[in-house]
Amino acid sequence: MSIVSLARDLDLSISTVSRALNGYKDVSPETRERIRKRASEIGYRPNPGARRLKSGKTCAVGMILPAVSEGNHGVDSVYSGLMGGVATELEAADYHLIATVQTRTDPDRETALYENLVHASWVDALIIGRTRVNDPRVALARKARIPFVTYGRTNSSEPYAWVDTDNEQAFYLLTKRQIESGHTRVALLNGPLHYYFAILRQQGYVRAMMESGLSIDPLITLNGELSESHGYSLCRNLLVGANPPTSIICATDALAFGAMAACRERGLKIGLDISISGYGNSSASAYCDPPLTTVDHQVFENGRHIGQSLLRLLRGQAQPEEIHYLEPVVLVPRQSDGQCPPPPPSNSNLSR
Amino acid sequence: MSIVSLARDLDLSISTVSRALNGYKDVSPETRERIRKRASEIGYRPNPGARRLKSGKTCAVGMILPAVSEGNHGVDSVYSGLMGGVATELEAADYHLIATVQTRTDPDRETALYENLVHASWVDALIIGRTRVNDPRVALARKARIPFVTYGRTNSSEPYAWVDTDNEQAFYLLTKRQIESGHTRVALLNGPLHYYFAILRQQGYVRAMMESGLSIDPLITLNGELSESHGYSLCRNLLVGANPPTSIICATDALAFGAMAACRERGLKIGLDISISGYGNSSASAYCDPPLTTVDHQVFENGRHIGQSLLRLLRGQAQPEEIHYLEPVVLVPRQSDGQCPPPPPSNSNLSR
DNA sequence: CGCATTGACAAAAACCTTTTTGTCAAAGTA
DNA sequence: TACTTTGACAAAAAGGTTTTTGTCAATGCG
Structure with a gap:
């Protein structure tokens, strides 16, 4: 044969x-x-092995999938969506996707996984996701002279290929929406600031607040891991504090679900007593109670863009500096937010 | 070099x-x-390519990931959790996971994807997930003489390696729980019956019903795709019908979320007027309102078992017929179900 | 006619390992 | 001494492609 x-x-x-x-x-x-x-x-x-040996190409692309920070250790749904888009494009070009799941959330370990993938020449190209502010993997991939596309941006002195959603605009829109509903104390439940996307989301939030002449209160702009449980505990802290916010903008739907649970526990009616919004347009966001106002960031589409960009890079049809794609976002208004409630009677801050 | x-x-x-x-x-x-x-x-x-060529081994395992039936086209969260467990085990043994995402839900296409993976000798072994009642992929893999482990069982005249959760027991427990709370009209919102797991879940339901002398009403044992929207529409149909159920057992958490939305729409208080349970213990299930009674089926653990079994098979340490692992399930009682409400006044069936 | 070109195929090199077989001296045994 | 064993290394084959170079006859041109 x-x-x-x-x-x-x-x-x-x-x-x-x-x-x-x-x-x-x-x-x-x-x-x-x-x-x-x-x-x-x-x-x-x-025989693909012989072909690979001769050509020096593996016809495979590597991707490290961040695990969810808790629960079943599954892959973060954003990245599983992304993977769908990437795989769709790659498959059509007879490329395969080698997926490595990063079970522990340890940046060094993630870098090591990439290094292994590259150095052992398992793959022709790389997808670098969940970029950090100064992401060592970008320099690493460049040094290894392996084509790569990042999902998300980073601080880099040299150009690189990236695909990203418009995080800044998304959070500008979300914040603006709250302000237009009369809210002045708008909290931000953000992800850890070493992620570049968290910086951008904060920037969008800050821009909207500044534009309306509202001040930024560091006591109500919190950061935590992107999970329900962190949303729950961060939100609890917010509500217990003096002068609690009337609106909470969450960096992900998961954070928002946790925040909703915390609000319910305090007896607050979501959408009336307090406004909450998420980000991601997860399937649960449409069916929770009340349905969650969120942003659709088109992960599948992003995945397709990444796949296409990768193929262009691999075929020499494009240089990295030509690949900068900012996917527009779509606000999905639902019922978890609304008009700012009237200020409570003055003795309300006695409540524990 | x-x-x-x-x-x-x-x-x-x-x-x-x-x-x-x-x-x-x-x-x-x-x-x-x-x-x-x-x-x-x-x-x-x-050079791994040369090594592969010489040894005839690819040091890679293939897995086809079913996409979610709607939304962002991401990977079904059960399979992304499974992938986490599998990858954890494989990685330790220096095996890689080649993941293919099946974007269209078309059984023939899935079979073709497996065939491609096997025939092009991209992988040394296969993981066959979401098994159907008579799954052609099992025969195919056997014919190709490639080691494989299924996640879920199938009808096969010959032995094969499988890992599965105890679907039957899970739905026996869930149904029993409803019956013990006084419910007699217990509906089952199941997945399509060409999936073997759906058969097993039905069997568990039937066993519990029979055991308590309750009859099975085909009008309230429905089947549909595993998505929120199907849960929503199927549940609507149930509630509109004559003599609606007081309890709905859903095959997945997603179905349950859809069902909950449909119940809310009808003004029913979930956990009081109607009982609902899911399956999967998804992260959203803990934070929805009310928190969903569900079953934890330990996907990550199942993934690890699959990975380990695969390695034993590849190393010749075990024969397929020795690998049969049934993972026990854990019922997670929450607040979405409760005692059967008293029968409504006789004129209630006039309500539209 | 003589020479260059082209079409159609063959031979061999190269890709990088691993594994089998081979060599050769030193040491052990009868 | 003659023969076998062993230790340590070298040579070469094998694995299945792709690519470069080579061959040889037929065709085209002046």
């Missing part, structure tokens, strides 16, 4: 068979057809 | 270098150490 047995069967040389099947010149149409026919009859498939 | 340049550098033969680095005999301790040292100095890493 190797090319040599096929060549022997056809009474032709190996090179002719190879050239025929790979669509090169130097082989007559009749012979080509004869080879094609016999090859499919006999069920011949070129 | 190949073995030949390393050998030249050391003034040794290629074979000696190879044997030294691979821990074979036939090389003196001093020489071995010298080679080791120089190899790490020079940063030599054996």
